[in-house]
Amino acid sequence: DTEVTQTPKHLVMGMTNKKSLKCEQHMGHRAMYWYKQKAKKPPELMFVYSYEKLSINESVPSRFSPECPNSSLLNLHLHALQPEDSALYLCASSPGQREGSAFFGQGTRLTVV
Amino acid sequence: GQSLEQPSEVTAVEGAIVQINCTYQTSGFYGLSWYQQHDGGAPTFLSYNALDGLEETGRFSSFLSRSDSYGYLLLQELQMKDSASYFCAVGPDKLIFGTGTRLQVFP
Numbered sequence: 123d124t125e126v127t128q129t130p131k132h133l134v135m136g137m138t139n140k141k142s143l144k145c146e147q148h149m150g151h152r153a154m155y156w157y158k159q160k161a162k163k164p165p166e167l168m169f170v171y172s173y174e175k176l177s178i179n180e181s182v183p184s185r186f187s188p189e190c191p192n193s194s195l196l197n198l199h200l201h202a203l204q205p206e207d208s209a210l211y212l213c214a215s216s217p218g219q220r221e222g223s224a225f226f227g228q229g230t231r232l233t234v235v
Numbered sequence: 236g237q238s239l240e241q242p243s244e245v246t247a248v249e250g251a252i253v254q255i256n257c258t259y260q261t262s263g264f265y266g267l268s269w270y271q272q273h274d275g276g277a278p279t280f281l282s283y284n285a286l287d288g289l290e291e292t293g294r295f296s297s298f299l300s301r302s303d304s305y306g307y308l309l310l311q312e313l314q315m316k317d318s319a320s321y322f323c324a325v326g327p328d329k330l331i332f333g334t335g336t337r338l339q340v341f342p
Binding site for chain 2: 155163164165166167170177178180212214216219220221222224225226227228229
């Protein structure tokens, strides 16, 4: 199994809603990432988990809250988002935090209304 | 901080060879990766160079010069399906992407 699975594929939420994005991998990878990508821009790193512990937070606003319940799962909890947070949210995993290869899920396209 | 610069757009015809360059500035360096992303899709890993020199994977090759903080992705025998955005990326502790190059392949 070489897939990273993200759900949902699409999400529309209001500015007062709370929602969660989910990511799952069964490759035994020890590093997992959340990225945000706007149209025609590169993926922008948000969070890195290494061995289920948060190792990097790229100064992301607190309305985004990551969680790693176990080595296969990564969640991103969303609360009180702004319309400018609308983007493609990508999850990725790699064998280790210093590995050169990362595998990406298909992303969740989020629209905040 | 880290920065990776790429040309914004490259065009070529089917069957041709194209080179996408990447220059980087980073406070720590383990290697240079390359990713392909089709419109509406997710980035897909193409190659990784930890050491200087050329790595070949089928029609794609990637080169790294650590002393020049420079690398490139070489795509040979271009096909229409190669039309996509290409990103270089560096670690080590976090994968940071370059500005991206949009490749358009024409018949």
